[in-house]
Amino acid sequence: MTIANKATAEPCQQNTTSATFPNRLTFNGLDANAVKAKIDIVDYISQFVDLKQSGHTFKGLCPFHDEKTPSFVVSPNWQNYHCFGCEKKR
Numbered sequence: 001m002t003i004a005n006k007a008t009a010e011p012c013q014q015n016t017t018s019a020t021f022p023n024r025l026t027f028n029g030l031d032a033n034a035v036k037a038k039i040d041i042v043d044y045i046s047q048f049v050d051l052k053q054s055g056h057t058f059k060g061l062c063p064f065h066d067e068k069t070p071s072f073v074v075s076p077n078w079q080n081y082h083c084f085g086c087e088k089k090r
């Protein structure tokens with residue numbers, strides 16, 4: 001009988017999403033190509049921004065400007081984002 005209680009070290013974890021975003025400011029350096037090539041933009045951005053689903057888009061506080069109410073919208077369908085506060089978009 002084999003032992004089931006070995007440490008859960010999953011070797012094939014594909015979570016190599018380089019989380020090299022030290023702070024919100026560097027969000028400006030968002031690598032659009034990396035986003036497109038690798039992962040869903042919502043997954044990616046939600047590492048840095050707290051996104052809440054709203055219909056078929058996601059909303060969160062904009063990383064590009066200071067705000068209290070979320071005007072930063074991410075659309076998984078279009079794989080892009082748009083801020084209605086500071087008009088940043090991809």
Ligand SMILES: [Zn+2]
Binds near residue numbers: 083084086087
């Ligand atoms: Zn903004």
